[in-house]
Amino acid sequence: MIELKDIYKIYGDGDSEIRALDGINLSVADGEFVAIVGQSGSGKSTAMNIIGCLDVPTYGQYFLDGEDVSCMNEIQLADVRGRRLGFIFQQYNLIPKLSVLENVELPLVYKAMKPEERRLKAMSALEKVGLPDRADKYPSQLSGGQQQRVSIARALAGDPQLILADEPTGALDSKTGKDVLDFISSLNDEGKTVVLITHDMSVAQKAKRIVRIQDGKIVSDEVIREG
Amino acid sequence: MNIKQSFILAMKSLKASKMRSFLTMLGIIIGVAAVIILVSIVDGFSNTMIDAFESAGINLVNVNVRGRGSSRTVTPDDMLTFAEDNSDDIIGISPTVMASVTLKVDTENNQTTVTGVNEYYKDIKELEIGGGRFLQYIDVERRQKVCVIGSYIAKNYFETFSCVGEKIKINGNDYTVVGVLEESAGSEEGSADDIVYIPYTCATLLSRQKTISSYVVASTSKDDVTKVKKLVENYLYSIFDNSDLYTVTAVADLVDTVDELMGTLTAILVGIAGISLLVGGIGIMNIMLVSVTERTREIGIRKSLGAKPWDIMSQFVVEAATTSSMGGFIGIAFGCVSSIVAGKILGVTATPSILAILVAFSVSVAIGMFFGYFPAKKASKLNPIDALRYD
Incomplete structure (x- = not known):
């Protein structure tokens, strides 16, 4: 599914260059649940951006489903994001002036799906996260946990194979955080590939495989639980 | 999207x-x-x-002749002959001679302007006669002291529109009113109803002009006006041999x-x-x-x-x-x-x-x-x- 080969991400040049990623090699198979763990500044967010096709590496190749993403242009990358990836962000990143349903529909809008079909898919995603009755509310009317569930619904709406979760529990209290994590691992049980980025080891323990990043390099990669 | x-x-x-x-x-x-x-x-x-402008006559061409004396001149008779030669395109030509005069009826006494024209003027300007008749060939030919007045003049001096046969004194000479025009502009002072027409032959005497310098020509239709203008220009050029000695303007040009x-x-x-x-x-x-x-x-x-x-x-x-x-x-x-x-x-x-x-x-x-x-x-x-x- 994911194949990172000698990925470098270098900011600046000469003496002042910063190697955010310093030769990363990582492969994630279909259906895995991987946590990428590291301190802030370790390069885990850069790794997430590259895996999420939000950024391109300075050197190296990234194959997503066997396709070389590292040499794609902006439009092709947008297409990959829209069709193959689902994002869950720490700050939920819902658009405040759109209703919950419209937020969930958004990735489908960019896939040029018909309005009725869009509505149906978005509603079924909302049902999955248990919030179908909040469809007409606005994000500001929901609690943090509910907002994060809406953003999960949005990530699921397009039915992507890969879910990328960037500190999904960072803004939640431990109880709701646990619920959200349980939900994410239940997605993995259904067959989705999940990549979870976190600095919190206790969160990472939910995953089946933990990859540690430090100073832009992978320092350990262990399978802690068999799928 | x-x-x-x-x-x-x-x-x-x-x-x-x-x-x-x-x-x-x-x-x-x-x-x-x-x-x-x-x-x-x-x-x-x-x-x-x-x-x-259009109500002033979109089919009109004004001619102004500045050529003076000598053999190179044009007379009203020349112009009339010219009009008859081109009667397909021209309704008529009339000299227009303006004269500043004193109008007097009984004791009422006013400085005003009279306009000397010929018998074609009625058709040229499409004037409507309210009572009596317009000027005729014989009036012009014999310099008869007759006049056609506008409704303002009639109202102002005679207090009635039916004043045909009454006398009006122009610079001391008695003129007989032979016709009154239909009211066309509300009988206001200074409007088209404030007008006195006399034979141009009389007007030249009043204005003390020897030659007649201005004419008005009407084309049969407003589409012909450019053609008529050209005809007049060619005719005048054949006489004067110098286009600086006359001007020909069409009202339609003013509209343009x-x-x-x-x-x-x-x-x-x-x-x-x-x-x-x-x-x-x-x-x-x-x-x-x-x-x-x-x-x-x-x-x-x-x-x-x-x-x-x-x-x-x-x-x-x-x-x-x-x-x-x-x-x-x-x-x-x-x-x-x-x-x-x-x-x-x-x-x-x-x-x-x-x-x-x-x-x-x-x-x-x-x-x-x-x-x-x-x-x-x-x-x-x-x-x-x-x-x-x-x-």
């Missing part, structure tokens, strides 16, 4: 900040309204003027001149109103730039969900175009109402022209798209990671 969805989104964000949207539109509203008001009022004025003048005036005024549209456009650009900055995070989210640069760009361009075209709509409504009101106040029929409306509207949409393009381009170029991190 298609244009329709962009439009729905645009309407949403316009509604979300009504005051800001209205202020942004204001420049466009004023610009569009100004264009429509100015064009319709200038149109109204020029129509009023052209109407005035007015048209041209008003066209220039319209262009200048619309240009000034156009500046307002330009300023309005810059206002839209300004607010769109602010909006792009405010919505940086939203743009990042959309991009992370698969929005392509084109999707983001079309969203902002459509929003700008929607803002300015709504401004255009309001401006059109406001402009149409105001121009009708202004027309009433100024006493002209100011009808908002369809063309002005169409042009103003398409210009306002175009301005929105043009000035929305730059901010939209900026939005579409945002890097998704930077945009997502933006607070």
Whole structure:
């Protein structure tokens, strides 16, 4: 599914260059649940951006489903994001002036799906996260946990194979955080590939495989639980 | 994402900040309204003027001869012969001799102007006789002291319209009123009803002019007027051999001149109103730039969900175009109402022209798209990671 080969991400040049990623090699198979763990500044967010096709590496190749993403242009990358990836962000990143349903529909809008079909898919995603009755509310009317569930619904709406979760529990209290994590691992049980980025080891323990990043390099990669 | 969805989104964000949207539109509203008001009022004025000229006779050609003395001159008889030779195109030719005189009836005594003409003048000017008759060949030929008066003169001096047979003293000579014209301009002083016609042969004596310098020619139809003008010019040139010695002007030319003048005036005024549209456009650009900055995070989210640069760009361009075209709509409504009101106040029929409306509207949409393009381009170029991190 994911194949990172000698990925470098270098900011600046000469003496002042910063190697955010310093030769990363990582492969994630279909259906895995991987946590990428590291301190802030370790390069885990850069790794997430590259895996999420939000950024391109300075050197190296990234194959997503066997396709070389590292040499794609902006439009092709947008297409990959829209069709193959689902994002869950720490700050939920819902658009405040759109209703919950419209937020969930958004990735489908960019896939040029018909309005009725869009509505149906978005509603079924909302049902999955248990919030179908909040469809007409606005994000500001929901609690943090509910907002994060809406953003999960949005990530699921397009039915992507890969879910990328960037500190999904960072803004939640431990109880709701646990619920959200349980939900994410239940997605993995259904067959989705999940990549979870976190600095919190206790969160990472939910995953089946933990990859540690430090100073832009992978320092350990262990399978802690068999799928 | 298609244009329709962009439009729905645009309407949403316009509604979300009504005051800001209205202020942004204001420049466009004023610009569009100004264009429509100015064009319709200038149109109204020029129509009023052209109407005035046309009622003065669109088929008339005025001739002014300056050639003096010697053998090179033209007499009324020459002109009449010329008219008869071209009777297919010319209704008639009449000398017009203006003379300043004293009019006296009983004790009433006034300085005024009388006009000396011949018997064709009635057909040339399409005058309507209210009572009696117009001047005749015999009056002109024998210098009969007769006159045809306008309704103002009749009312003013005789206090009745039926004054045929009465006497009027012109510079001390008794003239018999043989006809009264139908009222045509409300019998006001100084209007077309304030007029006295006498045989031109008498008028030359009163004005102490030896030669007759001005003629009026009527063509059979207004389409022939250019041809008649040419005929007259050729005829006079054959006599004088020098085009500086006479002028030939058609009333229709004056209409053209007015048209041209008003066209220039319209262009200048619309240009000034156009500046307002330009300023309005810059206002839209300004607010769109602010909006792009405010919505940086939203743009990042959309991009992370698969929005392509084109999707983001079309969203902002459509929003700008929607803002300015709504401004255009309001401006059109406001402009149409105001121009009708202004027309009433100024006493002209100011009808908002369809063309002005169409042009103003398409210009306002175009301005929105043009000035929305730059901010939209900026939005579409945002890097998704930077945009997502933006607070």
